[in-house]
Amino acid sequence: MNIGTEYLKIVIERFKSVKALGDKTIEQLSEEEIHWRMNDYSNSIAIIAKHLSGNMISRWTDFLHSDGEKPDRNREIEFADDTISKKEMILNLEKGWSVLFKTLESLNETDLLKDIYIRGEKHLVIDAIERQLAHYSYHIGQIVYIGKQLKGDNWESLSIPKGKSESYLQEMLKKHKP
Template structure:
């Protein structure tokens, strides 16, 4: 893994966070706590889970196991009504820890072996593990948001039936050495 790859991974995390943030902003506290049924998660539960995972995995990333003893994963999914302000505060803290950790990765520590649940991971493996995990849940957040908002939903990426226009705009521009997330993260 290279520092350039870490920078690309950072952009991917920023992109998926942006999708979740835009969804969360569209929803009331009641909507954040809505569950389809008892077995499904509310967006609030998913936010609690991701916040807990972010804090656990990336606090003291290089020196402590990514599954902290202070974390209570099961409690993150407890059915309840959760305060919007508290959810967003913890959400912000978790993402800040991730981005601080990503920004601390250097050529001197990139080859460090880190642990998650007492299993060795290269820095790259640990990052890719979370890069698969977070979008999985963020996709759930977006999907639940779409269910709740229905006709009032606002597209977060390429709107339905607009792919041709979007692609034409891309191909009308000169080839660029940019990251695909740049278009979305500028908005």
């Protein structure tokens, strides 16, 4: 077993898990709900998704060879409230995830200790991966939180529903019993 290879497998699964939380939330929401904002200083799910995609495309395109903040990225536009459809938002977000997964799947253990740059700041590849995992988890958490608040009693839980912890634990123990 090689730790670098195992790390890459694990981190790809972590990104897929984070993506799944966002996907399952967005599936529950209407066209109107993806554009809901608490106030002018808040971001809608559509805006957060646009930012995530812009960040992913910038960071993961030509990952090992160019700065992660690409000259053609306009981060400020990512936070503009345009009224794209839910379908367009999902396609745009999928484009970002696709770039991320294609890049991660192309890396090997020797890449993990290479230097890359984000806004001119040097990072080890492994650090850049962890930085982006934290960043995307933060924003997906926002999406889930907003979705959960909007759906209220109609929210379909993405994990163990309230009051079901003990039965879930017993089920898992039976399933994984040696």
